[in-house]
């Protein structure tokens with residue numbers, strides 16, 4: 001009758017359940033037997049990291065908020081070579097869930113990939129908004145694998161991390177591989193590149209590493225099989241006294257590594273997002289697809 005309000009389900013603000021649906025959709029597209037080691041997981045972790053690792057704590061610029069890697073020139077920054085693959089597979093998810101921002105989608109994909117590949121739960125929350133090309137940061141904010149410990153500290157201290165956090169994050173190199181047509185480097189770090197483990201630290205400490213003789217960029221290979229690799233920046237973690245302390249701890253204690261990685265990766269993904277944008281005061285823990 002006249003004057004009576006009609007109740008319409010509006011659902012303007014997506015809920016935790018809505019994001020769980022996106023998570024589940026990402027989980028369902030991870031596997032592809034024709035790609036690399038059979039999973040997009042590693043390259044999705046790298047996308048989440050590169051979209052966040054541009055943060056500078058002094059100017060409060062960069063980070064995952066605006067997903068500026070969608071635009072040139074950031075898409076063409078040397079460090080981001082190959083990440084069009086990750087952005088491409090996530091376009092299919094974006095089509096099904098057009099309401100999610102790119103920054104939320106890319107970071108959620110990193111969380112999903114870690115969890116689905118056997119890693120720890122990564123607390124995550126939505127709130128990033130899409131920005132513009134003008135929000136992009138200059139080239140050179142991500143680490144250069146050919147350099148040493150001073151460079152690593154300069155880059156990661158700028159984001160607000162300490163030595164322990166640098167080592168914890170570097171443990172992500174248990175996953176995936178280097179591609180000659182992306183970075184110039186070649187090969188995987190571990191024998192199980194689509195399972196999240198502390199093997200990066202075990203191998204770094206316990207294998208004998210020798211410089212590879214080849215025409216490509218300087219990298220190390222394991223003396224025993226010659227099939228595994230370490231970047232110069234990985235190798236310094238076992239040389240530098242302060243870094244090495246944590247490498248040892250994480251090699252000995254998988255739970256400690258999983259815990260510290262979870263905290264630090266979660267922190268990385270939140271860099272540069274203004275506090276008032278978060279839709280929840282505390283990050284959520286999303287369920288694995290098989291839970």
Ligand code: ZEM
Pocket residue numbers: 042043045046049082143144145146152169170172173175176177178179180182183184185231233265
């Ligand atoms: Zn990586 N990383 N990374 N990294 N990374 C590569 C691949 C992957 C460095 C680096 O130069 C490279 C972190 C830190 C650092 C992953 C995750 C994380 C590659 C190979 C290089 C060269 C790219 C290629 O050719 O495809 C350097 C110097 C780092 C400083 C410490 C952090 C932090 C990460 C996440 C927390 C992952 C998962 C890969 C594998 C990607 C793939 O496609 O398999």
